[in-house]
Amino acid sequence: MAVSGENQxxxxxxxxxxxxxxxxxxQxxxxRLYSALKAEQALIKNNVDEFLKRYPVRSG
Known part of the structure; x- marks a missing residue:
């Protein structure tokens, strides 16, 4: 799992x-920590975007 590796x-x-x-x-x-956190943030955003494409949220 990619997120687990990033967390490590x-x-x-x-x-x-x-x-x-x-x-x-x-310093x-x-x-390096800043870069790793930005990479993890991008991965999470990508996962959320992919999830929302598969399971659209209906408002109302």
Whole structure:
């Protein structure tokens, strides 16, 4: 499952950031975390869009 893999990467990056003492390395890890979160956000949006195409929401 893609979301699970993404969550694992985010978790690992958070652990690395929390334990990192070097500011430059921490900044690099934060940048990677931001990218991973944006990728997960795009995946979730895509999944929601696909779900809504299959199961349209009727208003009213």
């Amino acid at each position: 990467a985010v978790r690992q990056l958070c652990m690395l950031i929390a334990s990192e003492r070097d500011d430059r390395r921490r 690099h890890l934060l940048s």
